[in-house]
Amino acid sequence: MTDAPDRPTVLTAADGDVWRITLDRPETGNPVTPALAADLAAALAARPEQSRVVLLLANGPRFCVGGDIGSFAGASNPGDFVGRLASDWHQVIRALLSCPVPVVAGVQGAVAGAGVGLIGACDLVVCARTTKIRPAYGAIGFTPDGGTSWALSRALGAPRALDLLLSNGSLTAAEAHLTGLVARLVEDEDLQATAEQLATRIAAGPIRTMVRTRALVRQAATRTLEEQLDDEAQLIAESASDPEGREGVRAFVEKRAPDFRNAR
Structure with missing residues (x-):
């Protein structure tokens, strides 16, 4: 399967404080291809400096069906092709994990393979109620990529992650919400509006503080309490010195809403 060279696989738009990135191969389920990896990496790199949140969406009934298996079958050297694609895709995952602003996603329909990673x-995922999440690697004899093993182990724990991966199982949206793989569960027709509202709400908050908080939460599972306490002390001191922290305290004392957007 070949992407049309004159048609990007993602659409981008600045919507106030929100940098919207939309996967745009609805006819094929937004599969992970070399073109998508390149376009998504470029879209993240092109984020306007003034934007305060990234909102990741997808056009069509399926969010992301994972790798384009047809291209795997057609590769003269499958190991080389898949390895290069995984390497490129992992740069996208790293860009999301280190994004200087929070990342909100709205997902629907199907999330499979590398789409799970x-x-x-993403920092906050809003999920439509009828969504199905299926790693699907075992069905084609592949191991996980794209951070899928990390995301599933972190959310489900090792035993349940292995059960899902080794049995070629799937999760309903309700199960994904219950285990913490996704943050919010909404009716299908409310997905986009809810994701947009959440992104706008997050954008009004203390963005640099949120990024520090994200780091603390992600590190918590692999660190001792002593290590976590040390980092908490350091980061709360940084936040108190930051213009965001100063504005938050000042607004509290003055009994008004804080203006974090202009806290520079």
Whole structure:
């Protein structure tokens, strides 16, 4: 399967404080291809400096069906092709994990293969109720990539992650919400509006503080309490010195809403 060279696989738009990135191969389920990896990496790199949140969405009934298996079958050297694609895709995952602003995603329909790792790299995921999440690697004899094993192990724990991966199982949206793989569960027709509202709400908050908080939460599972306490002390001191922290305290004392957007 070949992407039309004159048609990007993602659409981007600045919507106030929100940098919207939309996967745009609805006719094929937004599969992970070399073109998508390149376009998504470029879209993240092109984020306007003034934007305060990234909102990741997808056109069509399916969010992301994972790798384009047809291209795997057609490759003269499958190991080389898949390895290069995984390497390129992992740069996207790293860009999301290190994004200087929070990342919100709205997902629907199907999330499979590397698409699972994609949502796992986002900070807040809003999920439509009828969504199905299926790693699907075992069905084609592959091991996980794209951070999928990390995201599933972090959310489900090792035993349940292995059960899902080794049995070629799937999760309903309700199960994904219950285990913490996704943050919010909404009716299908409310998905986009809810994701947009959440992104706008997050954008009004203390963005640099949120990024520090994200780091603390992600590190918590692999660190001792003593290590976590040390980092908490350091980061709360940084936040108190930051213009965001100063504005938050000042607004509290003055009994008004804080203006974090202009806290520079």
